[in-house]
Amino acid sequence: RPLRVDLLAGVPFAAASFDLIYAAMVLHHVAAPPALLSRAAPLLKPRGCLTILDLLTEDGSFHGDADVPHRGFSRQQMSDFLAGAGLDLLSFEVVHTVRRDSGEYPVFLAVGARPGEG
Secondary structure (H helix, E strand, O other): OOOOOOHHHOOOOOOOOEEEEEEEOOHHHOOOHHHHHHHHHHHEEEEEEEEEEEEEOOOOOOOOOOOOOOOOEOHHHHHHHHHHOOOEEEEEEEEEEEEEOOEEEEEEEEEEEOOOOO
C-alpha cells in the first residue's frame, strides 16, 4: 500500500518496515540528499529497494530561474550517496527524456538495495 512520507520531517515507522521506497523527481530539490537517503535506508527490509527517478546532471536550465539545490546527479554521485547510506547500487539507467523549449533533460532510474537475506 503506498504511503506519502516526508522523511526530513521525521519517520513514524520502525526499522525494516518497507520492501520499497521510491522518490520521483524529488532528490534534486533536497539540500542534503545523503542525509535523506540515510534516513530512508534503515526503513527497508533486508534486500528491500530504494528507487530514485531524477535528473541526470544538467546545465541548470531545467528549472529556469528557480533556485534548486542540485542540477541533477551523475551515476557516480548516486552510487556514492547510496553507498554512504549502506545500500548497494543494483542498477542505474536513463529511462526517459523530458523535452522542453529550453532543451532535453535525461531522467535516470537508480535502484539501491539494503544488503541482507530476504
